[in-house]
Amino acid sequence: MDINHDFASVVERVPSRSSERPDSDPIAAKGLYYMVCHMVLNRMFEQFSRSYYLGRLYVQPNEGDAPAMCERQHRAVRRQLYDDVGDSERPPLVMKLGSRHFPVTGGESVPADTLAVPPVILSDSGVEHPPSLREVLLATDDRAEQLLSLSGADRPEPAGI
Numbered sequence: 001m002d003i004n005h006d007f008a009s010v011v012e013r014v015p016s017r018s019s020e021r022p023d024s025d026p027i028a029a030k031g032l033y034y035m036v037c038h039m040v041l042n043r044m045f046e047q048f049s050r051s052y053y054l055g056r057l058y059v060q061p062n063e064g065d066a067p068a069m070c071e072r073q074h075r076a077v078r079r080q081l082y083d084d085v086g087d088s089e090r091p092p093l094v095m096k097l098g099s100r101h102f103p104v105t106g107g108e109s110v111p112a113d114t115l116a117v118p119p120v121i122l123s124d125s126g127v128e129h130p131p132s133l134r135e136v137l138l139a140t141d142d143r144a145e146q147l148l149s150l151s152g153a154d155r156p157e158p159a160g161i
Contacts, residue, residue, distance in 0.1 A: 044057070044073065044077065044113065045077065045081060045138050048137065050140070051139060051140055051142075051143040052096070052137040052138060052139055052140065052143065053081060053137070053138040053140065054135060054136075054137060054138075055135070055136050055137075055138060056133055056134065056135055056136070057069070057113055057114060057115040057133070057134065057136050058111075058113055058114045058115070058131040058132065058133055058134075059097065059114075059115050059117060059122070059125065059127050059130055059131060059132055059133075059134045059136070060114055060115075060116050060117075060130045060131035060132075061116065061117065061118075061119055061122050061130055062107075062110075062116035062117050062118055064107075064116075064118070065118055066103070066104075066105050066118070067095070067102050067103070067104045067105070067115065067116065067117045067118065067121060068104060068105045068106060068107030068110050068115075068116050069093075069104055069105075069106060069107065069110055069114065069115050069116070070106070070107070070110050070111060070112045070113070070114060071106035071107055071108045071110070072106075072112070073106075073112060073113070074093065074104070074105065074106030074107075075106060077093060077138070078090070078093060081138070081140075081141075082141040082144075083141070090141065091141060091144040091145045091148055092104065092105065092144070092148075093105075093138060093139075093144070094138070094139040094143070094144035094147050094148065095115065095136050095137060095138050095139070096136070096137040096138075096139065097115070097117065097121065097125045097134065097136055097137075098124055098125035098126055099124070100121055100124055100125070101139065101147050102117070102121060103148075114131065115134075115136060
C-alpha cells in the first residue's frame, strides 16, 4: 500500500470549496478532510481506545528527573491530540510505558521519535538494551486529567502515577 497514493486519492475526493462541487455534502467532506489531516499529521500516535492513543517511540535513558520527548513533537501532539491552544490549564501529556503512567514534558535535547525516561521508569518498563523501539500509550486529555486527579497532585512525581 502506497500511503502517498492513497492520501492523494482521498484528497482528490474532498472538495476544497462547496461551490466547486455543489452536489457534494460539505459537512461530510469537511469531516473527511479533518480525518485525513489527523491521520497524516499524527503518524506517531493512532487511536487505540476511548482512553488511549498508541504509538511507537524509541525509549532511552534520561539524565533528568522528568520523562521528556522532542520539544517540537511534544507541542504538535498537544496541539493536535489534546486540542491545546497554549492554555496552561490543560493537563500535561500522560504516557504509559509498561505498567506505569507518567507526565511527559518537551525537551530540546531529546531526538525526534524518542521518549527519554529516568532510570527508575526505564528499569520498570523492561527495556533491557536502550534505545529500544517500544509501544507507548498516550492518555487522551480527559483520561490524563483523571489520572492526574487520582495521583493527588497537578504534576505527579516523575516516578509515575
